Amino acid sequence: MSSARTAAVTLTLFRVVLGLLFAFHGAASLFGVFGGNRGSGQAVEFAAWPGWWAALIQLAGGILVIAGLATRPAALLCSGSMAYAYFVVHQTQGLLPLNNGGEAAALFCWSFLIIAVLGPGAFSLDGLLRRRAPEQRGSLVTAS
Incomplete structure (x- = not known):
C-alpha cells in the first residue's frame, strides 16, 4: 500500500473512531x-x-464526523465545545488535565482540531461529493 493510501486509510479510521x-x-x-x-x-x-x-x-457532531459530511465545520464546532468544557469546567479545578479531570476534553479538542485542519480525507461523504461535483457540473444543461 502506498504511503498516500496508508495516510488516507489512517485518517479515515482516526476520524471514524473519534466520531464514534x-x-x-x-x-x-x-x-x-x-x-x-x-x-x-x-x-x-x-x-x-x-x-x-x-x-x-x-x-x-460525532455523527457528521463519522460520515465525513460537513466535516471541517462539524469538527471545528466539536473542538470549540471541548475547549469551552476544558477552560470553563475543568481548568477551574486545577491547571493540569491530570489534576482537573480534563484529559478527555483536551484530547477531544485537539483531535477535532486536527480533523478540522486536515479535512475528512478521501473516504468520506465530503470526498465523494467533491469527486462527483465536476461530473455534475459538466452535465448541466442551460437554457438560452
Whole structure:
C-alpha cells in the first residue's frame, strides 16, 4: 500500500473512531444510555446549559464526523465545545488535565482540531461529493 493510501486509510479510521467515541458521549448524556451522563445512569435535563447543548453537539457532531459530511465545520464546532468544557469546567479545578479531570476534553479538542485542519480525507461523504461535483457540473444543461 502506498504511503498516500496508508495516510488516507489512517485518517479515515482516526476520524471514524473519534466520531464514534464523541457520539457515544453525546448519546449517554442525552438519553441516559451507556451509563448515562458522567456514569449517573441519567440523562441531562432538556435544554440545560451547558450540558444538554454540549451533548447535542457531541451526538450530532460525532455523527457528521463519522460520515465525513460537513466535516471541517462539524469538527471545528466539536473542538470549540471541548475547549469551552476544558477552560470553563475543568481548568477551574486545577491547571493540569491530570489534576482537573480534563484529559478527555483536551484530547477531544485537539483531535477535532486536527480533523478540522486536515479535512475528512478521501473516504468520506465530503470526498465523494467533491469527486462527483465536476461530473455534475459538466452535465448541466442551460437554457438560452
